[in-house]
Amino acid sequence: MSFAFQATGLVKRFGKTTALAGVDLAAEPGTVLGVLGPNGAGKTTAVRILATLLRPDEGRAVVGGYDVVRQPAAVRRISGLTGQFASVDEDLTGTENLVLIGQLLDLRAKEAKVRAAQLLAEFDLTEAANRPAKTYSGGMRRRLDLAASLVGRPAVVYLDEPTTGLDPAKREDVWNMVRSQVQEGTTVLLTTQYLEEADALADNISVINHGKVIAHGTPAQLKHIVGGQTISVRPADPAHLDTVATILAAVSGNEPESHGRGVLSVPVSDDSAMTAVVRRLDEAGISVIELSLHLPSLDEVFFTLTRERQEVAA
């Protein structure tokens, strides 16, 4: 099989609002698809359709070979969902929450307890296992939430903005947990507003805005679409700055910018620019202590993509 899940032409309307206007999303088994977009772009709607919580008005979605509309029970059995809002029961303890899910997934009581203990350990919650979830911190709640979506060892996991509202350290924790799941072969769909998060976790990214996918590709490809890579050079001897500036100008055809700390940078559009710069610096006998090629941040990618859209629309 080629895709762990595949949605084609999803359309969903809520009254007069069109939440999805023909969305295609797909991921190969064992990969992470990042769905990136601002609030209200349609990310959650797409996730809810794939998780069988909503029926699409048009289009089709297949998860693990099962159609979400015609075989929802089969889809539910092989997928796990962590919603945007904490989907744990506040009154129940960590253990009770996970055992409950285990039993609803047809594990026997004993198996459900074993699985719960295992996940609590994995998610660093063993000490809090017997406390009601309402006493948990935000980060612990998210971890429990994630654990809950993994009780049935799902082949496909949907994480709807799993780190929204977490501080950077806690975010890193969640990322590591996602990575370890992927290593075990799980396919993950992750929605996020954080471009950094998609860059850190996703094999492929679909950028979505106003219910449409406006770009799709690997993080590197997306960065490339926007172009505008930047070469930065810091010569070992600041006296060489002028020569370096000449070289950079000759290679890129652009005027280099000085950042005042002995570093010069210049935007380039040609893929071979970097090697050309290296060669010429070598020929001129200039040693450098810093030489780098920056891709634009995903923020810039997103900004460029949405602006292009708006211009097209206007």
Next chain:
Amino acid sequence: MTTTTTREASADGTQFIAAVPARPFGLVRHSLVMARRSLIKTMRTPEQLLDVTLQPIIFIVLFVYLLGGAIAGSRHDYLQFLLPALMVQNVLFASAPTGVSLNTDIKTGVFDRFRSLPIGRSAPLIGGVLGDMIRFVVSIVVMIGFGYILGFRIGTSWLEVIARCLLVMFMAFCFSWMFVLLGMIVREPGAVQGLGFVIMFPLTFGTNVLVPTNTLPGWLQAWVNVNPVADAMQAARGLMVGHSPVFEPVMKTLAWSVAILLVFAPLAVRAYRRKA
């Protein structure tokens, strides 16, 4: 652990195989698991039980000591008359909060998770109703216990009393589904509660709970005669105190209860499905 088949594709290579296979009788098991969840939650917040502990005691004291002398002349006689019927009322009152709590519940993320699990759509609702039946038990125990302290005495056998308790619990179980439906279609928990009272007051006070039917004005007598709750109260008196026919009111109560269950349970499940 039996979960070893994770993430393997099936033989034809087109479909994932679930790590945990389905077991039979899912709806029953899942409903019981959900009932247990509801029980745990009730135990953690026992103040939810005030309406089946403090409220019936207040009602008994209020009616027996404030009105009993005037209505019946003897407090003891009035207690014998009042208690079996008041128990019906309190247990039915106790069936309404299920709708309120489900209304609150389905808005939380937890219900999203339940909906994403391979369980019957009705399991969370059935579980909620079953779990809340503990409230009926508490109400019955409190009322018989407190009544006994005040001098209430059973005029029949314990067997009949148990039959009566089961009958009333079954009736309340069936009535719960009206409130589950309300909980599914009304937006705010407060509104569910308000509507619950609007429905429950004519049903439970529009009976001979406080005074014999023949003291009521004609139009009210007409209502009491068709009101199923009045039948249940009649049955309760017959089974606890004696001196009155039992068979017909019991049958009527059962018939009404089943009818209400058959109408409202499917409607409630359908309404829940629509919310998903």
